[in-house]
Amino acid sequence: MKPLRNPRRLPVSRRQVLRGLLAASAFGAATKLTGCTAASEGEGEGETSSGGGSEDLVVGFIYVGPKDDFGYNQAHAEGAAAIAALPGVKIVEQASVPETTEVQEAMREMIDIDGATLLFPTSFGYFDPHILELAAEYPDVQFFHAGGLYEDGMPDNIGSYFGYIDEAQYIAGIVAAYTTATKKLGFVAAKPIPQAIRNINSFTLGARSIDPEITTQLVFTGEWVEPVKEAEAVNSMVDQGIDVITCHVDSPKVVMETAERRGVYTSGYHANQAELAPEGYLTGAEWDWTSIYTQYVEWSQAGDTLMNGGIPHIVRGGLESGFWKLSPFGPAVSDEAQQAVEAIKEQFADGSIAIYKGEIKDNEGNVQIEADKEFDQKAVELETMDWLVEGVEGKVS
Amino acid sequence: MAEALGWLGVPLAIAAGTMRGSTPFLFVSLGECLTEKSGKINLGLEGTLLTGAMSAYAISYLAQDSVGEFLAPWLGVLAAGLAGMVLGAIHGWLSQQPRVSDVAVGIAMIIFGSGIAFFLGKPFIQPIAPKLMTLDLGAWSNVPQLQDALRISPLFLLGLAIAPLLRWFFKSTRWGLFVRAVGDSPEAARAMGISIFKVRMLSIVAGSFLAGIGGASLSLYYPGVWTERISTGQGLMAVALVIFARWNPINCLYASLLFGGAQALGPALQSVGVDSFYYIFNAAPYILTLFIAIFTCSPQKTLVGSPGALGTNK
Numbered sequence: 243m244k245p246l247r248n249p250r251r252l253p254v255s256r257r258q259v260l261r262g263l264l265a266a267s268a269f270g271a272a273t274k275l276t277g278c279t280a281a282s283e284g285e286g287e288g289e290t291s292s293g294g295g296s297e298d299l300v301v302g303f304i305y306v307g308p309k310d311d312f313g314y315n316q317a318h319a320e321g322a323a324a325i326a327a328l329p330g331v332k333i334v335e336q337a338s339v340p341e342t343t344e345v346q347e348a349m350r351e352m353i354d355i356d357g358a359t360l361l362f363p364t365s366f367g368y369f370d371p372h373i374l375e376l377a378a379e380y381p382d383v384q385f386f387h388a389g390g391l392y393e394d395g396m397p398d399n400i401g402s403y404f405g406y407i408d409e410a411q412y413i414a415g416i417v418a419a420y421t422t423a424t425k426k427l428g429f430v431a432a433k434p435i436p437q438a439i440r441n442i443n444s445f446t447l448g449a450r451s452i453d454p455e456i457t458t459q460l461v462f463t464g465e466w467v468e469p470v471k472e473a474e475a476v477n478s479m480v481d482q483g484i485d486v487i488t489c490h491v492d493s494p495k496v497v498m499e500t501a502e503r504r505g506v507y508t509s510g511y512h513a514n515q516a517e518l519a520p521e522g523y524l525t526g527a528e529w530d531w532t533s534i535y536t537q538y539v540e541w542s543q544a545g546d547t548l549m550n551g552g553i554p555h556i557v558r559g560g561l562e563s564g565f566w567k568l569s570p571f572g573p574a575v576s577d578e579a580q581q582a583v584e585a586i587k588e589q590f591a592d593g594s595i596a597i598y599k600g601e602i603k604d605n606e607g608n609v610q611i612e613a614d615k616e617f618d619q620k621a622v623e624l625e626t627m628d629w630l631v632e633g634v635e636g637k638v639s
Numbered sequence: 640m641a642e643a644l645g646w647l648g649v650p651l652a653i654a655a656g657t658m659r660g661s662t663p664f665l666f667v668s669l670g671e672c673l674t675e676k677s678g679k680i681n682l683g684l685e686g687t688l689l690t691g692a693m694s695a696y697a698i699s700y701l702a703q704d705s706v707g708e709f710l711a712p713w714l715g716v717l718a719a720g721l722a723g724m725v726l727g728a729i730h731g732w733l734s735q736q737p738r739v740s741d742v743a744v745g746i747a748m749i750i751f752g753s754g755i756a757f758f759l760g761k762p763f764i765q766p767i768a769p770k771l772m773t774l775d776l777g778a779w780s781n782v783p784q785l786q787d788a789l790r791i792s793p794l795f796l797l798g799l800a801i802a803p804l805l806r807w808f809f810k811s812t813r814w815g816l817f818v819r820a821v822g823d824s825p826e827a828a829r830a831m832g833i834s835i836f837k838v839r840m841l842s843i844v845a846g847s848f849l850a851g852i853g854g855a856s857l858s859l860y861y862p863g864v865w866t867e868r869i870s871t872g873q874g875l876m877a878v879a880l881v882i883f884a885r886w887n888p889i890n891c892l893y894a895s896l897l898f899g900g901a902q903a904l905g906p907a908l909q910s911v912g913v914d915s916f917y918y919i920f921n922a923a924p925y926i927l928t929l930f931i932a933i934f935t936c937s938p939q940k941t942l943v944g945s946p947g948a949l950g951t952n953k
Contacts, residue, residue, distance in 0.1 A: 477652065482645070
C-alpha cells in the first residue's frame with residue numbers, strides 16, 4: 243500500500259522557498275558590494291555628455307583593481323575620465339574585476355544592459371580567453387586591449403593598443419644612473435611578461451648608457467598586487483645596498499612608501515607617485531592614455547570601425563604620439579641629469595634614437611642583438627622579449 | 640648609504656620579516672584560538688582582517704586633523720577592534736542558531752566582511768593616513784640595516800604579551816575554565832549552569848576584536864597601505880595555523896613567527912641573487928599551510944588538544 247499523500251502539497255515548502263530567496267538576495271547584495279560599486283560612480287561622471295541621449299557612444303571600461311590605486315588602473319581611469327568629457331560620449335566603468343569569468347559577465351552586462359559598443363577591458367589577463375570568447379559572441383561590439391597579445395587571425399573586432407613606455411623607463415634609468423651612489427639599482431616586478439621584461443631591460447640599458455658598471459637587481463613577487471612581498475622586496479634590496487628602486491606592479495604605492503621610509507630613491511611607474519615619496523622620488527614613467535582614447539572616440543564618431551578597416555588593429559606609439567610622459571623631477575635630481583634627459587627626450591620625439599641597438603648581450607653572455615642590427619620600437623622581437631640584458635641580476639624563469 | 644650585506648641579508652630579512660609580517664598572523668590566530676576553544680570555528684576572520692585594516696586606515700586618516708598624527712593611528716587601532724567586534728557579534732549570533740553550520744556562516748562572513756571593507760574603503764585607497772609609531776630598538780647599532788630591522792611595532796609586542804596571557808587565562812582562571820568547558824563538553828557546561836550561548840558569543844566577539852587589530856597592523860604598520868588585496872589570504876592562513884598550533888596560544892605565537900618569516904623568504908633570496916625557483920619561495924607560506932593541513936589531518940583520531948565540540952555543531 244502506498245502511503246497517503248496530501249495532493250496539494252508542493253515538493254518544496256514555503257519556508258524553503260523563502261530561505262532560497264533570502265539567500266539569493268543576500269548573495270547578490272554581497273557580490274554587488276564587492277564588485278560593482280564603481281560602475282555607478284562612473285556613470286555619474288559619464289553622463290556629462292552634451293549630445294542627445296540616444297545617439298551617445300557608450301564606452302565600457304573594466305579595471306582589475308580600484309580606480310585610484312596610484313597605478314595601472316588609475317592611469318586608465320584618467321584616460322577614461324578624459325573621454326567622458328567629450329560630447330556625445332557616455333562611459334560605464336567597473337573596477338576590481340578579477341581576471342576570471344567574472345570579467346566576461348562584466349562585459350556582457352555592459353553590452354546587453356548599458357548598450358556599450360566599444361569596450362576597454364584594460365588588464366593584461368583579460369585577453370585570453372575572456373576577450374577572445376566574447377568577441378566571437380558579439381561580432382558587432384569592438385574590444386580594445388592594452389598589450390601586445392593581438393595576432394592576425396583573431397576575431398576581426400579586436401584591437402590592440404600599447405605605448406612604448408620602455409622609452410620612459412630608459413630615461414628613468416638615466417636619471418637613476420646620475421643619482422645612485424652605490425651603482426646598484428632595484429626593480430620590483432610582478433610577473434615575467436614581455437612588457438615587464440622590456441621595461442627592466444630598457445631601464446637597465448638607460449642606466450648603463452651613463453655608467454656601464456651599474457647593475458639592476460630584479461625581484462619578482464609573482465602577483466600583480468602583493469603588498470607584503472613588495473614591501474619585503476624593497477627592504478631586502480635596501481639591505482643589499484641598492485639605492486634607487488623602481489617597479490612594474492599594479493599599484494606602486496607600497497614600493498614607493500617603503501623605499502621612502504628606508505631613505506632610498508624611487509622612480510615611479512604607471513602614474514605620478516611623487517606625493518608618496520616627496521624626498522626620494524626622482525621621476526617616473528607614466529602612461530598617458532588620454533590621446534589614444536580620444537583618438538578611438540574620434541574614429542568611432544566618424545563611422546570607422548575595426549571591422550570596416552577604418553580603425554587599425556594595432557595602435558602603438560611613443561613620446562611623439564603622446565602615449566607616455568615623465569613625472570616632474572623630484573628634488574634629488576641634479577641639473578646635469580635633467581639636461582641629459584632633455585637631450586634624450588628630443589631624440590625620442592624625433593625618432594632618432596633606438597634603445598635596442600646592437601651589440602646587446604643577455605645576462606648569460608649570449609649575444610641577443612648583433613652589432614649591426616637595430617630594433618625599431620615596433621619590432622615584434624621586442625614585444626615577445628624573454629631575455630634580460632647584461633647587468634640585470636635575475637632570471638626570467 | 641648603507642653597505643651591502645650580501646648573504647647575511649637573508650637571515651636578517653627573515654628575522655626582520657618575522658617581526659614585521661607576523662603581527663597580523665599572531666592576532667588573528669590568537670583570536671581564532673580563543674574562538675575555537677569555545678567550540679565554534681570562525682572562518683570569517685579573513686573578512687574581519689580586511690574590515691579591520693580598512694577601518695583603521697580610514698579612522699587614522701579622518702582623525703589626523705582633530706587628534707593629531709600620533710593619536711590618530713591608535714584611534715584607528717581601536718576602531719579596527721570595534722569593527723571586528725561588530726562582525727564577530729553577527730557571526731556569534733548567526734552561527735549559534737539551531738541547525739546552522741558555523742563553517743557556512745564563516746564563509747558568508749568572509750564575503751560580507753571583505754565586501755563591506757571594499758565598499759566603505761573605496762575613498763581611502765588613495766589618501767595617505769598617518770602610520771602607527773614604531774619603537775626603535777636598534778639605536779645601539781651602527782648598521783643601518785639592523786636599525787631598520789629592529790624598528791618594531793608596539794602591536795607586535797602587544798601580541799607577544801597576549802599569547803602567554805591567553806594561555807594563563809585558559810589554564811588558571813575561572814572564565815578560562817568556562818570557555819574550555821563549553822568547547823569540550825557543552826552538556827557538562829550546561830549542567831554546571833553556564834550559558835553556552837553567552838560564553839561562545841563573548842569568545843567570538845573577543846576573538847574578532849583581536850583579528851580586527853591584526854588588520855590595523857596591516858594597514859597602519861606593515862606594509863602600511865589600504866588596498867583591497869592587502870590581506871592576500873592571511874586571515875585564512877591564520878585559521879589553519881591554529882590547528883597547526885594545536886589550540887595552544889604559545890604555539891600560535893611560534894607558528895605566526897614562522898609564517899611571517901616565510902613571507903620574506905622569496906624576496907630576500909632573490910635580492911641576493913638566488914633567482915631560480917622564485918615561484919616556489921614566494922609560495923612558501925601557502926605551501927607551509929598545505930603541508931600542515933596534510934600532516935595534521937587523520938580520519939582515525941582527533942587531534943590532541945582539539946576542543947571536543949569543535950565541528951560537531953552542538
